[in-house]
Amino acid sequence: MQTDDKVRAAVRPIPPAAALSPFDDGDDATFHRLSDRIVHTIARRLPFRSADIRLDRPIVSFSFDDFPVSAHETGARILEHHGAHGTFYAATGLLGQKRALWTIAGPDSIRDLHEGGHEIGLHTHSHRPSFLMSRRQFVADLGANRAALRRILPDLVNETFAYPFGLSALSQKRSLGHLARASRSVQRGLNVDKIDLDFIRAYELTDGGLPVEELTRLLDDAAARNGWLVFLTHDIADSPTRFGASPALLTAALLGAIRRGMDVLPIRDALTRIGVS
Ligand SMILES: [Zn+2]
Numbered sequence: 001m002q003t004d005d006k007v008r009a010a011v012r013p014i015p016p017a018a019a020l021s022p023f024d025d026g027d028d029a030t031f032h033r034l035s036d037r038i039v040h041t042i043a044r045r046l047p048f049r050s051a052d053i054r055l056d057r058p059i060v061s062f063s064f065d066d067f068p069v070s071a072h073e074t075g076a077r078i079l080e081h082h083g084a085h086g087t088f089y090a091a092t093g094l095l096g097q098k099r100a101l102w103t104i105a106g107p108d109s110i111r112d113l114h115e116g117g118h119e120i121g122l123h124t125h126s127h128r129p130s131f132l133m134s135r136r137q138f139v140a141d142l143g144a145n146r147a148a149l150r151r152i153l154p155d156l157v158n159e160t161f162a163y164p165f166g167l168s169a170l171s172q173k174r175s176l177g178h179l180a181r182a183s184r185s186v187q188r189g190l191n192v193d194k195i196d197l198d199f200i201r202a203y204e205l206t207d208g209g210l211p212v213e214e215l216t217r218l219l220d221d222a223a224a225r226n227g228w229l230v231f232l233t234h235d236i237a238d239s240p241t242r243f244g245a246s247p248a249l250l251t252a253a254l255l256g257a258i259r260r261g262m263d264v265l266p267i268r269d270a271l272t273r274i275g276v277s
Helices: 003-011 034-045 069-081 107-115 135-152 170-179 212-224 247-259 267-274
Strands: 050-053 059-066 087-090 119-122 193-196 228-233
Touching: 034 170, 059 069, 059 247, 059 267, 069 087, 069 107, 069 247, 087 107, 107 119, 107 135, 119 135, 119 267, 135 170, 212 228, 212 247, 228 247, 228 267
Parallel strands: 059 087, 059 228, 087 119
Antiparallel strands: 050 193
């Protein structure tokens, strides 16, 4: 095998582009260099912290990245209507901004969600892919994210993190072991048996990317294996962007989970259930 082929073989399987990087704010977060892709892949595969999942009942978590106003006004309301709560990852440098695809929620939404029992999580301040930052820049950026959130919510503690665009690098991932309770990726898969706490697996909940048959299969599988199924999405609208979901899809996933006896918990509370402090 040629060296180039070996490198390519070593970095497979790469998640499909759609799963890797919601180009949610118009930034180009694709890998320009093979070295960036390798760094992400190694980071993805090398666990620093892990946990064993042994659940009596399966769990589903719904998470919203960035997050648009509609995630608060429509997404959270749907969850609340069924007695459930979600996780909202905020990139504080974007708060209240009108972007190409949506308007990002502001501090009032963050306060309202927190008071309503939802989880507010870290998503960096700048919303840059972590591999584009040095370790020092990443730590500073995450610190700014946490400080901004804690100015809004002084009682916030022990936050979880979601990687912008789902992209990671080794040194940043290692830092997260000290900086976040756990981190959610966009790597597809059910969280079951032994999980990487710095790379929790999640499926994108989008109307274009998750057909009903696939959703049914994921819920059946999670229920049968007593696993922890995590969804991520962005906007919730009747005509969602390709990174978001319709109220009908969110409701179908939620009711499908409830019907199967799954507990609907924010990522924070799922970690507690699993025994992660
Ligand atoms: Zn994001």
